[in-house]
Ligand SMILES: Nc1nc2c(c(=O)[nH]1)N[C@H]1C(S)=C(S)[C@@H](COP(=O)(O)OP(=O)(O)OC[C@H]3O[C@@H](n4cnc5c(=O)[nH]c(N)nc54)[C@H](O)[C@@H]3O)O[C@H]1N2
């Protein structure tokens with residue numbers, strides 16, 4: 032039976048804060064094809080590799096399909112009644128502050144609005160905080176100190192219009208890829224546009240940098256203080272519309288250039304560029320925010336833009352790029368414990384009264400609630416007795432994650448609303464509520480430039496999943512507030528939020544979308560992407576170009592900043608661990624980890640280590656290292672590279688108990704926070720590193736889920752099953768029994784064994800097809816992984832145990848271009864044999880880099896490596912070659 036083609040639906044990508052428009056076509060059988068929406072102003076048709084792979088991550092695989100109580104399936108009524116009853120009992124016995132919600136910048140605005148209303152207006156506590164505390168809190172606090180409001184002044188096109196773009200603590204190429212591509216395209220068109228990257232690592236973003244500064248750890252505030260002094264020295268300061276300039280300059284002038292650790296010439300190159308370009312944009316992200324002096328660092332940057340008046344006009348301004356698809360929306364609805372809805376202030380009695388009256392709230396929260404780190408401390412101490420976690424995975428992503436997991440495990444009553452069946456957090460829940468995921472629900476998100484776009488429903492919910500806002504509203508109704516939570520659909524929630532924003536606008540809030548206060552469901556369904564504000568006399572655009580701010584004086588406020596050093600290292604923990612993201616995975620991988628294509632780029636948790644550090648520690652490429660901090664321990668694959676500075680290794684954040692239990696990076700991080708914003712210092716953990724002494728290393732593929740039973744394992748999705756890297760310090764007594772347990776297969780394997788060399792190879796073949804295989808050796812397993820994974824599920828014989836392709840089938844190597852599955856070895860061979868000299872040549876020859884473009888920085892690096900070492904090269908300089916050996 033053929034299914035009629037479904038109409039194309041315009042929606043928005045659920046990953047990063049660029050907020051790209053997506054055109055989606057469901058085939059009616061669970062399949063989905065996507066492409067970039069040429070009419071969406073954020074991306075104008077582009078999508079990065081994660082967006083392009085959306086079709087591979089929807090469907091029922093790995094989904095939570097029904098409510099559960101205590102691990103058993105329950106009806107929705109049972110689950111919702113239980114949640115409402117337990118919350119009401121807890122409030123009655125211990126007061127409203129004994130309950131907390133921990134929510135997420137990945138919720139839709141409508142979900143978020145309802146959660147905030149339920150907690151702050153009706154339960155009557157400020158105890159709702161969000162994972163944006165780990166992400167944007169320092170920017171929010173910095174904006175509020177400088178502007179009097181949490182306002183991002185500029186627009187994406189400012190990056191294209193600028194003469195100089197500075198990227199501080201931002202790996203834009205991997206984390207905001209489409210915005211990076213817009214910048215790269217603008218620079219190609221207008222080579223005079225200068226790009227400066229300030230990052231201790233040489234990231235893929237440096238590919239388009241004219242200048243890369245690698246400042247001493249945590250010295251960004253010193254760098255921007257010195258810039259402020261220099262602006263003053265060059266008389267580029269306009270004093271008319273700013274306060275505090277003298278104090279800020281006194282603090283700035285106290286800084287010595289040595290504090291930055293940068294060469295004099297580099298510093299001056301940077302200051303000449305910044306001071307010499309009126310059109311300058313400073314983009315900043317987690318390298319600034321995630322620090323125990325993050326808010327001061329933000330203000331050190333804002334000070335320079337305010338002092339020079341380079342703000343709110345085309346091509347200039349500070350630009351905090353938001354990470355999650357609705358980090359901005361969450362700030363708008365007041366998702367942070369210290370905010371109220373519509374950018375109103377919980378500590379301002381007039382603001383509280385206005386919101387209380389509008390909601391008809393019985394027990395409005397009177398003071399800010401607990402911020403994330405403090406919230407989990409309160410859970411640990413038993414002060415929080417009931418916790419609802421929605422759309423985030425704190426047992427993995429919080430600092431001191433093992434302790435957070437223990438705290439959650441010890442909490443009296445834990446509810447988790449999730450799309451995924453199993454996460455590190457959901458494993459600890461008493462009640463699990465299945466939420467509809469991207470493509471199954473309707474709502475809005477706000478991107479980094481304040482553009483509100485619709486996410487639209489494309490397919491039916493998985494199983495019994497319900498929308499987050501509906502689940503929250505159901506609980507509110509069952510707790511006794513039926514009128515306040517009576518909406519029929521998300522359009523009504525959006526309209527209520529818009530109406531409240533009109534009142535907020537009247538109280539001076541920048542956030543005002545009251546033009547939509549009467550929006551009908553039909554208009555909501557048709558809603559085009561728009562920039563806020565949209566209210567009486569207010570229409571999108573930039574903020575502060577007119578020199579008017581939301582501070583009491585109406586002037587921009589400089590903040591005197593005295594730079595502070597990061598947490599000191601010591602003999603026991605002599606390395607400073609930096610953490611962050613990789614190109615093809617999203618956070619804890621519950622969605623991107625389902626895509627074979629996205630799992631091919633970097634398939635294991637790893638530690639990037641400088642060659643001198645590696646040599647000193649006796650670590651060679653591809654062995655395993657044990658990383659230890661006072662908080663926890665991890666085992667990671669070693670990647671030796673000069674991309675990181677000496678003493679300053681880097682590890683990605685994505686692996687969890689589900690995918691690589693020894694690779695949980697959050698377990699290593701201290702719960703140290705910025706005193707103003709409460710944001711944790713997630714970019715800096717003092718650690719010790721030593722070799723992990725493995726008795727054996729293994730590599731397994733299987734058509735069915737593998738059950739590894741060793742100290743180190745890391746799982747990745749394949750087209751026809753999964754692969755697992757393995758290692759342990761203890762050797763099993765009986766490998767055949769071990770294989771049986773691991774693969775759940777009761778068939779005799781083909782065996783190759785050389786005990787003297789520590790080599791063992793097992794292949795499980797049924798009906799002539801490879802079901803599973805295990806390769807074991809004393810050293811990290813060297814074999815062509817691409818060869819073995821393509822043999823999985825296919826016809827095969829004993830030759831599969833050779834572990835490498837025949838001479839007629841050259842080895843692909845580590846996959847660089849995920850869209851077309853082009854590997855490093857194929858690329859290097861093509862460069863050499865066809866004498867390719869440009870990315871365009873490479874695109875013509877292999878298609879590599881011609882779809883989403885996310886891999887272009889790596890392709891360029893491969894080209895450079897090939898040219899440097901002549902056509903004979905088979906060495907891959909970039910990206911990390913995690914697939915060991917013959918790959
Ligand atoms: N592929 C992918 N993209 C994502 C995400 C994802 O999971 N995967 N997540 C999204 C989210 S929620 C967020 S918040 C954003 C984050 O986006 P980014 O902030 O760009 O990403 P990170 O990798 O966390 O860190 C950025 C850089 O900060 C640098 N850094 C560390 N310490 C310092 C320092 O002291 N000073 C300076 N100047 N730099 C430093 C790191 O080396 C790193 O390269 O990405 C979003 N986009």
Ligand SMILES: Nc1nc2c(c(=O)[nH]1)N[C@H]1C(S)=C(S)[C@@H](COP(=O)(O)OP(=O)(O)OC[C@H]3O[C@@H](n4cnc5c(=O)[nH]c(N)nc54)[C@H](O)[C@@H]3O)O[C@H]1N2
Nearest residue numbers: 165166422423424428448449450451466610618619621713
């Ligand atoms: N060391 C270190 N730690 C970090 C960071 C770092 O740079 N270094 N970065 C921090 C930052 S910036 C961030 S933003 C956090 C991110 O950390 P988390 O928010 O914990 O990570 P996610 O994997 O995005 O978690 C989202 C969860 O929601 C589920 N989900 C997806 N869609 C829906 C939905 O529609 N409804 C519901 N109810 N659930 C859904 C997903 O399955 C997933 O389990 O990590 C932080 N932690």
Ligand code: SF4
Nearest residue numbers: 044046047051079082
């Ligand atoms: S840049 Fe990529 S991840 Fe970010 S919104 Fe666009 S397509 Fe999605």
Ligand SMILES: [Mo]
Nearest residue numbers: 165166354355
């Ligand atoms: Mo984030």
